[in-house]
Amino acid sequence: YEIGFGGLDHVIASGRNINILVMDTEAYSNTGGQMSKATPIGAIAKFAYSGKNIKKKDLGLMAMSYGYVYVARIAMGYNRIQTIKAFQEAEAYDGPSVIIAYSHCVAHGIDMSKGLDQQKAAVTSGMWPLYRFNPLLADEGKNPLTLDYKEPTTDVADYIYKETRYRSLKASRPELAQQYLEQSRKNVKTTWAQYKHLAEQQF
DSSP states (O other), rough: OOOTTTHHHHHHHTTTTOEEEEEEOSSSGGGGOOOHHHHHHTTTTBTTTTTOOOOOHHHHHHTTTSSSSSSEOOTTOOOOHHHHHHHHHHHHHSOEEEEEEEOOGGOOOOOOGGGHHHHHHHHHHTTSSSSEEEEHHHHTSOOOOEEEEEEEOEEEEEEEETHHHHHHHHOOHHHHHHHHHHHHHHHHHHHHHHHHHTOOOOO
């Protein structure tokens, strides 16, 4: 998303047959949970003690823009079959592939034994869109983008406030937390509409 993005972009732009797995913890986990471009709006992290004030970078959409890169976003806690399909398709694809995996982390401030439940809530709230983008489908005259999640049904608050990284801001600065929550709700609706529009395009 950030420090390694230049290398990632260079590799996928090469067009070579390589498979890349991005374990997305939404922070710099190996340095104690620092803020990064992967951090969602409103989440507290090192160097963002009042919550990050801009939305998460859409790494998948950027990779899809090349048109010849296989891209998938997965969350095993929501759909294990979709996860397996993504790995199978990425491995079979003769070209660069990127799988972005939701990876719950101790820095999120959750009971790690319930991490898969939190993954499911991330998807149903719309905070973690699930999809597969397979360029081979375009060669068949089909839309390469398949959405593997439905219109959000879980309120964003029910997802984020199970995590300390969001809950602590609500406790210390409730008005700011509310602003970020409302923006997150808007972002979820915008993202759903955007992806739905892309997935419905005729080829």
